[in-house]
Amino acid sequence: xxxxxxxxxxxxxxxxxxxxxxxxxxxxxxxxxxxxxxxxxxxxxxxxxxxxxxxxxxxxxxxxxxxxxxxxxxxxxxxxxxxxxxxxxxxxxxxxxxxxxxxxxxxxxxxxxxxxxxxxxxxxxxxxxxxxxxxxxxxxxxxxxxxxxxxxxxxxxxxxxx
Numbered sequence: 001x002x003x004x005x006x007x008x009x010x011x012x013x014x015x016x017x018x019x020x021x022x023x024x025x026x027x028x029x030x031x032x033x034x035x036x037x038x039x040x041x042x043x044x045x046x047x048x049x050x051x052x053x054x055x056x057x058x059x060x061x062x063x064x065x066x067x068x069x070x071x072x073x074x075x076x077x078x079x080x081x082x083x084x085x086x087x088x089x090x091x092x093x094x095x096x097x098x099x100x101x102x103x104x105x106x107x108x109x110x111x112x113x114x115x116x117x118x119x120x121x122x123x124x125x126x127x128x129x130x131x132x133x134x135x136x137x138x139x140x141x142x143x144x145x146x147x148x149x150x151x152x153x154x155x156x157x158x159x160x161x162x
Contacts, residue, residue, distance in 0.1 A: 004084050006062045006104075013102035018089060022066045023053035023105035025085065025156035026076070028114050032129035033156045035138070035149070036073070039122045044092055048141040049128075050149055051105070062104050070110060075118030082106035085155050088148060105152045107159050132157050 013020050026034040035049045052073045056065040067078040086105040091098050117127055130137055130153065138150040 003081075006084070009087065009104070010056070010062050016100075016102075018100045018102040020056035020062065020065070021053065021101050021103045022056060022062055022069060023051045023086075023103060023152060024066055024070050024078075024082075024108045024110075025051055025105060025152060026070075026074075026108055026110055026114075027156060028129050030129070030131070031157065032131045032134075033153045034074075034114075034117070034127060034129055035153065036117075036119065036124045036127040039125050042123065043094065045141065045145055048144060048149070049138050050145075051152060053105070066106055066108070070108070073117075073120045073124060074110075074112070076110035076112035076114075078108055079111050080109040082108045083159070085159065086152050090146060090148065103148070105155075107156055 010020055035051060038045050038048050038050050040046050052070055053066070054069045056062060060068070063082060066082060070076050070078050083106060084104060085107050086103070088103050089101065090103065091100050119127060128137065135150060135154065138153060141149060
């Protein structure tokens with residue numbers, strides 16, 4: 001299977017008026033996936049569970065943004081070749097304006113102490129490693145994320161180990 005053309009996918013999103021967002025699905029040696037709780041003052045999904053990631057800044061590629069967001073939100077370094085596992089569109093209403101986004105989620109390998117991430121406080125307030133038997137934790141989001149976080153974590157749990 002050939003790797004997707006990330007530059008083309010990013011250009012397509014831009015051409016469609018969608019702001020690009022990246023997500024990093026990190027698994028530990030037990031196959032569990034890292035999630036963290038967003039801070040109470042966050043505009044999108046306050047106090048909700050999420051994966052590492054964020055917006056692609058102007059001039060950044062998807063993988064550059066992925067590496068930057070990983071380092072900012074956890075202190076970990078991106079290594080290896082990330083595997084694109086999900087692409088999806090979503091919107092938010094921000095002060096009466098609809099913001100259209102296209103999300104690119106990657107299964108990644110990282111270097112760093114997995115048991116002691118450096119959380120970006122107060123944007124993120126706690127973290128967990130969850131397996132298939134703990135997916136209900138993500139239901140605390142109450143549908144505010146349209147089930148995307150649970151869906152991408154389920155995809156990561158179903159992927160063969162990196």
